[in-house]
Amino acid sequence: MEWICERGSVKKVQLSVYLDPETFKTLEAFASRGGRSKSLVVEAAIGSFLSPDDSDRREAVIAKRLDRIVRVLERLERNDGITLETVALFIRFWLTSTPALPEHSSPAARAKGGERYDRFVEALGRRLASGFSVLKEVSIDVQASEKPE
Numbered sequence: 486m487e488w489i490c491e492r493g494s495v496k497k498v499q500l501s502v503y504l505d506p507e508t509f510k511t512l513e514a515f516a517s518r519g520g521r522s523k524s525l526v527v528e529a530a531i532g533s534f535l536s537p538d539d540s541d542r543r544e545a546v547i548a549k550r551l552d553r554i555v556r557v558l559e560r561l562e563r564n565d566g567i568t569l570e571t572v573a574l575f576i577r578f579w580l581t582s583t584p585a586l587p588e589h590s591s592p593a594a595r596a597k598g599g600e601r602y603d604r605f606v607e608a609l610g611r612r613l614a615s616g617f618s619v620l621k622e623v624s625i626d627v628q629a630s631e632k633p634e
Contacts, residue, residue: 502527571619 516523
């Protein structure tokens with residue numbers, strides 16, 4: 486059953502609805518917490534539910550977040566490519582420029598190699614903990630070389 490009620494210059498239609506007891510308790514609690522009438526809360530909820538803009542807004546927010554995630558993933562992919570290329574280039578350079586050790590110096594060379602590897606791992610740990618990376622150094626060097634003098 487519908488009733489038309491005039492309040493000031495605004496005409497409102499009264500509608501009777503049936504609610505599940507739990508839904509009604511939730512509505513009462515929400516309305517009392519906010520100091521609003523149940524009618525106002527229900528009207529706002531129905532308006533929001535029926536508003537086509539609401540789904541458009543949500544879709545726009547999701548699209549914006551997805552775009553940001555895609556940019557981050559692209560940057561990560563680029564950084565991974567730079568990292569892999571750097572390691573591969575270093576390994577190739579090291580293998581082609583370092584002569585093989587003679588057979589009689591092998592135990593001493595292995596011990597020295599183990600010490601150098603341990604120092605390398607420690608330096609890598611310090612570098613990672615500091616947050617400064619080779620990628621940042623490379624981008625700083627590239628930016629500095631591109632500046633006109």
